[in-house]
Amino acid sequence: MALQSASGSDSSLGGVVTFITDFGTGAPYVGIMKGVMLSVAPWLRFVDISHEIAPQNIREGAFILATSWRYFPPGTVHLAVVDPGVGTARRPILLAGPDAFFVGPDNGLFGWVFGPPWEDYPAAGPRPLPEGWQAFVLNQPRFWRPDISRTFHGRDIFAPVAAHLAAGVRPDELGKPVGEVTALAWPRPQPAGRSALRGEVVYTDRFGNLVTNIPAKLVAPSARVEIAGHTILGLSPTYAEATGLAALVNSFGLLEVAVPGGSAARMLNAGPGTPVVVSPADG
Amino acid sequence: MALQSASGSDSSLGGVVTFITDFGTGAPYVGIMKGVMLSVAPWLRFVDISHEIAPQNIREGAFILATSWRYFPPGTVHLAVVDPGVGTARRPILLAGPDAFFVGPDNGLFGWVFGPPWEDYPAAGPRPLPEGWQAFVLNQPRFWRPDISRTFHGRDIFAPVAAHLAAGVRPDELGKPVGEVTALAWPRPQPAGRSALRGEVVYTDRFGNLVTNIPAKLVAPSARVEIAGHTILGLSPTYAEATGLAALVNSFGLLEVAVPGGSAARMLNAGPGTPVVVSPADG
Amino acid sequence: MALQSASGSDSSLGGVVTFITDFGTGAPYVGIMKGVMLSVAPWLRFVDISHEIAPQNIREGAFILATSWRYFPPGTVHLAVVDPGVGTARRPILLAGPDAFFVGPDNGLFGWVFGPPWEDYPAAGPRPLPEGWQAFVLNQPRFWRPDISRTFHGRDIFAPVAAHLAAGVRPDELGKPVGEVTALAWPRPQPAGRSALRGEVVYTDRFGNLVTNIPAKLVAPSARVEIAGHTILGLSPTYAEATGLAALVNSFGLLEVAVPGGSAARMLNAGPGTPVVVSPADG
Numbered sequence: 150m151a152l153q154s155a156s157g158s159d160s161s162l163g164g165v166v167t168f169i170t171d172f173g174t175g176a177p178y179v180g181i182m183k184g185v186m187l188s189v190a191p192w193l194r195f196v197d198i199s200h201e202i203a204p205q206n207i208r209e210g211a212f213i214l215a216t217s218w219r220y221f222p223p224g225t226v227h228l229a230v231v232d233p234g235v236g237t238a239r240r241p242i243l244l245a246g247p248d249a250f251f252v253g254p255d256n257g258l259f260g261w262v263f264g265p266p267w268e269d270y271p272a273a274g275p276r277p278l279p280e281g282w283q284a285f286v287l288n289q290p291r292f293w294r295p296d297i298s299r300t301f302h303g304r305d306i307f308a309p310v311a312a313h314l315a316a317g318v319r320p321d322e323l324g325k326p327v328g329e330v331t332a333l334a335w336p337r338p339q340p341a342g343r344s345a346l347r348g349e350v351v352y353t354d355r356f357g358n359l360v361t362n363i364p365a366k367l368v369a370p371s372a373r374v375e376i377a378g379h380t381i382l383g384l385s386p387t388y389a390e391a392t393g394l395a396a397l398v399n400s401f402g403l404l405e406v407a408v409p410g411g412s413a414a415r416m417l418n419a420g421p422g423t424p425v426v427v428s429p430a431d432g
Numbered sequence: 433m434a435l436q437s438a439s440g441s442d443s444s445l446g447g448v449v450t451f452i453t454d455f456g457t458g459a460p461y462v463g464i465m466k467g468v469m470l471s472v473a474p475w476l477r478f479v480d481i482s483h484e485i486a487p488q489n490i491r492e493g494a495f496i497l498a499t500s501w502r503y504f505p506p507g508t509v510h511l512a513v514v515d516p517g518v519g520t521a522r523r524p525i526l527l528a529g530p531d532a533f534f535v536g537p538d539n540g541l542f543g544w545v546f547g548p549p550w551e552d553y554p555a556a557g558p559r560p561l562p563e564g565w566q567a568f569v570l571n572q573p574r575f576w577r578p579d580i581s582r583t584f585h586g587r588d589i590f591a592p593v594a595a596h597l598a599a600g601v602r603p604d605e606l607g608k609p610v611g612e613v614t615a616l617a618w619p620r621p622q623p624a625g626r627s628a629l630r631g632e633v634v635y636t637d638r639f640g641n642l643v644t645n646i647p648a649k650l651v652a653p654s655a656r657v658e659i660a661g662h663t664i665l666g667l668s669p670t671y672a673e674a675t676g677l678a679a680l681v682n683s684f685g686l687l688e689v690a691v692p693g694g695s696a697a698r699m700l701n702a703g704p705g706t707p708v709v710v711s712p713a714d715g
Numbered sequence: 716m717a718l719q720s721a722s723g724s725d726s727s728l729g730g731v732v733t734f735i736t737d738f739g740t741g742a743p744y745v746g747i748m749k750g751v752m753l754s755v756a757p758w759l760r761f762v763d764i765s766h767e768i769a770p771q772n773i774r775e776g777a778f779i780l781a782t783s784w785r786y787f788p789p790g791t792v793h794l795a796v797v798d799p800g801v802g803t804a805r806r807p808i809l810l811a812g813p814d815a816f817f818v819g820p821d822n823g824l825f826g827w828v829f830g831p832p833w834e835d836y837p838a839a840g841p842r843p844l845p846e847g848w849q850a851f852v853l854n855q856p857r858f859w860r861p862d863i864s865r866t867f868h869g870r871d872i873f874a875p876v877a878a879h880l881a882a883g884v885r886p887d888e889l890g891k892p893v894g895e896v897t898a899l900a901w902p903r904p905q906p907a908g909r910s911a912l913r914g915e916v917v918y919t920d921r922f923g924n925l926v927t928n929i930p931a932k933l934v935a936p937s938a939r940v941e942i943a944g945h946t947i948l949g950l951s952p953t954y955a956e957a958t959g960l961a962a963l964v965n966s967f968g969l970l971e972v973a974v975p976g977g978s979a980a981r982m983l984n985a986g987p988g989t990p991v992v993v994s995p996a997d998g
Contacts, residue, residue, distance in 0.1 A: 165753060165757070167746060167750075171638075171639075172637075172638065173484075173637070173638030174457070174480070174482065174483070174484060174740070175482050175484030175485075175637070175638060176482065176496075176635075176637040176638055177481055177482060177496045177499050177500035178637070178683075179481075180450060180479055180480070180481030180482065180500050180503075181499075181500050181503045183479045184450075184479070184500065184501075184502075184503030184504035184505070184508075185503050187448060187479075187504060187505050187508075188503065188504065188505045191448070191505055194477070194760070195479075196746055196749045196750070196753075196761075197740070197746070198743055198745075198746030199740065199741050199742065199743060199746065200740070201739075201740060201741030202741075204638065204639050204693075204695075205692075205693055213742075213743045216743050216747075217743035217746050217747050217750065218750075219750075220746075220747045220750030220751050220754065220870070221750035221753060221754065222750070222753050222754045222757055225750075225753075233671060233672060233692065233693065234670075234672045235670060235671060235672070236669065236670030236671070236672065236673075237670055237672045237673065298681075298682075298683045299669055299670050299681075300670065300671065300680065300681070300682055300683050300688075301682075301683035304503075304683060305683075352742075354738075354739070354741070354742040354744070355737075355738065355739030355741060355742055355770065356737075356770050386802065386865055387800075387801060387802030387803055387865050387866065388799060388801060388802070388866065389799060389800045389801070389802065389803045390802075390803065397866065398864075398865075398866070399866055399867075400744075400864045400866050400867035400870060400871075405866075409771075409799065410770075410771055410799065412770075454921075454922075455920075455921065456767075456920070456921030457740070457763070457765065457766070457767060458765050458767030458768075458920070458921060459765065459779075459918075459920040459921055460764055460765060460779045460782050460783035461920070461966075462764075463733060463762055463763070463764030463765065463783050463786075464782075464783050464786045466762045467733075467762070467783065467784075467785075467786030467787035467788070467791075468786050470731060470762075470787060470788050470791075471786065471787065471788045474731070474788055477760070478762075487921065487922050487976075487978075488975075488976055516954060516955060516975065516976065517953075517955045518953060518954060518955070519952065519953030519954070519955065519956075520953055520955045520956065581964075581965075581966045582952055582953050582964075583953065583954065583963065583964070583965055583966050583971075584965075584966035587786075587966060588966075
């Protein structure tokens, strides 16, 4: 098995486990998961990516995971728990790639990790694994907590499995191989009239910046961007050089609409799903 | 002294200190406490359980601590600072149990840690220590910061004491033994008419789930649950199988009222203190 | 170079890097920065001081940094990214003091770290470095990520530089020396009539406590404090001993206005910039 975690197997360094959940940081749920994991492997180290996924919003969790996991060192275990189907038939899974591991419910959270979804456009449903990836349905209760609730598999199944994995247990000891994971559909930008492209907002951050599904490489610097009744002419190279509502290339390489010093989300009353149309300047 | 912290005494592994405060995560107060602790013992590792306890809400802090600490490995130091009486006569204490240490103000925060309070029903006031537990009033300023403010004992007393404790200093070096800690009253469910039980909401989480003080083992799967003018017939086994307002067994083994995909707290305008009545289905 | 980080050079202990940003904790930006840093030096350990600086509010970031950094052990690297000018001409810098390192944009964030700004009253503009301090404009892309965006230097420049620094790279390898850093003006309290002092609120915390720019040592215990149309007579020694609106000495040694059990910010509709006048009791 080539998927050994370099860091996890060296207890002096400590395996790194990241978290993406919708649990918030006020309730004890995240702390409980970390306690469970430290009880398995006291040297683990945690990075909270986000606990503020909107409740039950698998799509947002999948986006945050897809845009962040590649920045972590090889062997990192990414634990994602946005799990409205907890206790039902949705499968608990472990996904092992060449550079990372993923643990959580197979409900679409992990369907966008193989490539940036704005490049490979996943469809909804089962998605076959690319070369170099393996998936396992978790079915080895000896690696779980002794009593399994029907309301908190993050604590009872996913946290202990992630901890064992980060501690060096092989993925194939933790579950049985399956050939696909569940994906949500990525909203592919569509042609709209003569040489225009219709996309949508896919994420709003704390600044009220509106991240769209339109790859910046499809947008000319002089493009016209229309959103929520407003028209923006040309891309701004930086936030600081914009005056008022602006379009620019964000740090993921996606088209973003922003109001530097303000909030585009508030100004436009826009958010995920808001349509965006990009067309040539003279369109 | 049998209360040695296994992890704290091994600097290559690092003592684990958890935090429960009402300081929020925007102000510098939590970071300052961590800096103070790293200055005592640079290898310490921190787990933030919650910094979002409602300001001065000792009851909420005690609940979060009581429901989370048992999941951590033996030797973990739990630092809890919800401290409206800072600078006054309330005692700074250290509580040492067979499996964990607790540091903070003796104002009720630590009165619910001996057993789940919904099993042992603490009363308000001084609570004698069970077998295997010891408590110490902190009185050794050589383990504190040199200048003690009257407004931030978290920084000046509790953080350095917790750090020394996690670094292997014995509890009896840090204070003088006392025989009891202060408890808040746990709201014991009361008989209500023929075979019914009246309890109340004790906690609301980010999902708007209403956690009650009624142990699920006292509730039949077919029970009738009344709350805020609504009646729920029977328990739902999972969130996903519920339609609209539902009652179910939560991950602490308590009765919970939820609206999957929504917020029971908002729908019912309910929260801590809202009465809940459970009765047999044919009641 | 005497500025070696003791902790950073010992991988078994782990360099400590603190964070102050306006990124929030919901978006993936902070996690991405940590992933980038762990990819440089897997043993780094992180302390989040605050990610809730108001968007683009350099002044708030500078205040949080100035009030917290001194509590951390020598060698700590403080990464601060509140960066409305990202991608423009503002300089990326590294500041090295006798006891700490600082990395981020040179826009005022680091102008208040040499002493408490309420003691040395920085003026706006370039500030010469005190004895024992050095600053470097970051100009060595070999320590950065390969592709530099114009919208996220936290990820592309500051995170990798902070990681290399915490891992033992010398400051003078990372940039070229400069003689000053940019400061914002600290609002110095002004004489107001006969023996009175006019200051202002500089920070509001989660409790709604109003931190002012008036050093408590300039305020007699019997002083009269006027704010937002209210008059407070005398200082309260602790929060608990106050009844209603109170003035007291906070944990930074600054005059603070608070409503124990409530919020002075809400009660007075006050916040940063609100004037405060302190005068003798018989004034």
